[in-house]
């Protein structure tokens with residue numbers, strides 16, 4: 538009899554699970570299309586970002602973001618391109634960079650972005666060198682009271698200097714999969730926004746998002762966002778390689794600073810277009826030629842991403858850098 542009881546309980550559990558999936562299916566699926574792309578120039582004064590010899594990240598990111606937006610507008614007619622900022626300052630008149638990052642995510646979510654592309658420049662420390670160039674005499678004392686005596690010793694003299702780091706190349710970051718739970722929360726709260734709907738619809742949706750099914754849906758969506766973000770990141774790096782850049786790959790980032798990737802309820806990537814700390818790359822990312830090549834690579838990647846959307850298997854066929 539005990540076995541029978543277990544079987545009954547098991548069947549009930551299966552029915553409950555299945556019915557929750559059926560309800561999930563009734564909710565309109567997110568459309569497999571690109572209607573709105575958010576282009577995010579990283580940083581903004583008073584936060585200049587990383588500094589090179591003569592330029593700073595904030596200005597380079599803005600120039601590239603504006604060019605990218607223009608290219609996307611031309612190549613994806615019918616797709617709305619929104620910018621988080623179009624001048625040198627942090628977005629929305631903000632002066633605190635964390636507040637600005639939260640605003641970036643909210644702006645993207647409120648506008649129902651289908652894709653979020655952040656533009657940043659990379660930086661590493663300069664190489665530090667030290668060389669002994671001689672010695673000098675140093676006086677010191679030992680002992681206390683009457684026993685106190687003066688001594689001398691020779692100590693080395695060093696010359697130190699730095700040379701710019703030679704680290705170079707592109708990197709595209711996505712939100713780390715192990716942080717998906719955190720992202721799910723944002724995805725859930727974003728979906729509660731029901732502005733412009735009938736009262737009945739919005740009530741139904743509000744009830745839905747309080748339900749356990751909503752959590753399943755949020756989880757499915759987040760997994761989908763991860764796969765799509767990864768696909769785009771790999772396409773971006775692939776296009777950089779095709780354009781002759783050296784790629785450091787598509788990577789997962791889980792540091793605190795990447796709030797924009799965590800809090801955007803859509804596939805999102807952060808493109809590090811080159812190292813501003815490397816003098817050659819600083820010249821490249823500041824030049825028209827360099828910026829146009831960078832923009833072309835990202836634009837090509839977005840077009841390939843769009844082609845792959847809805848293809849299902851396409852996500853796995855995206856070439857690896």
Ligand SMILES: [Zn+2]
Pocket residue numbers: 579580586587594657658
């Ligand atoms: Zn940055």
